[in-house]
Amino acid sequence: MSRILGGNDWYHILLWFLTYSILGWVVESAYMSLCNRKWTNRGFARGPICPIYGVGALTVFFALNAYQGNRVQLFIMGALLATFIEWLTARIMNRVFGEVWWDYKDKPFNYKGILCLESTIAWGFYTLFLFGFLHTVVERIVNVIPFWIGRILGVVLVIGFSLDFLYSLYVEKKDSLPDKVTEIRDMIIDRIWR
Structure with a gap:
């Protein structure tokens, strides 16, 4: 297997990504379900995968791996990097969907409701947790498969x-699709069912 990103192979990186994405979906859906007192799927799709957690965890892990010996530096850099990822995700979501799926407007020290000091501090602690415990668990999960x-x-x-x-x-954006996309979809469906 070819080695990339700190000597890791694609197989492990993909399975780590999927594990973080599933764990993130489980934790966030469970937390929001408790807060809302009803089942709340926090993923965009129907399945139990929230890829922003996979992207975030692996970006932080690979970008900050060299700093794991200094907890203060790791905390600060993790807080800033994860906050940047959250900001970038909000920008992309707003551009694609016209909305962001979280709102920090009621939190002190927030920026346009998409960032807040509380979350930034939490990202720093999550970074310490990732390096101190979570990544080892994710590696073990993947290695037993x-x-x-x-x-x-x-x-x-x-x-x-x-x-x-x-x-x-498609379901989210079908009303705003150009007519040509709808024509192609109808042509494909027509050919399949003939």
Whole structure:
């Protein structure tokens, strides 16, 4: 297997990404369900994957791995990097969907409701938790999966999530799609059902 990003291979990086994405979805959905006192799916798609957690965790892990010996520096850099990821995600969501799925306007020291000091501080503590405990657990989870099962599982989850995401995106944006996209969709459906 070819090695990338600190000597890690694509197989492990993909399965770490999927594990963080699923764990993030579980934690956030459970937390919001408790807050709302009803089931709340915090992912965009229907399935139990929230890829921003995979992207965030791995970006922080690979970008800050060299600093894990200095907890103060790791805390500060983790808080800033994760806050930047949150800001970038909000910008992308606003551009694509016309909305952001969180609102910090009621929090002190917030910026346009998409960032707040409380979350920035929390990201710093999450970074310490990631390096001190969580990544070791995620590595162990991935390492107990037999390689051939992990490959199949990884491919199935990526394809399943991609289809789920594309369908959810279509449902969300179908009213604003250009007529040409609708014509192509209708032509494909017509050819399939002939």
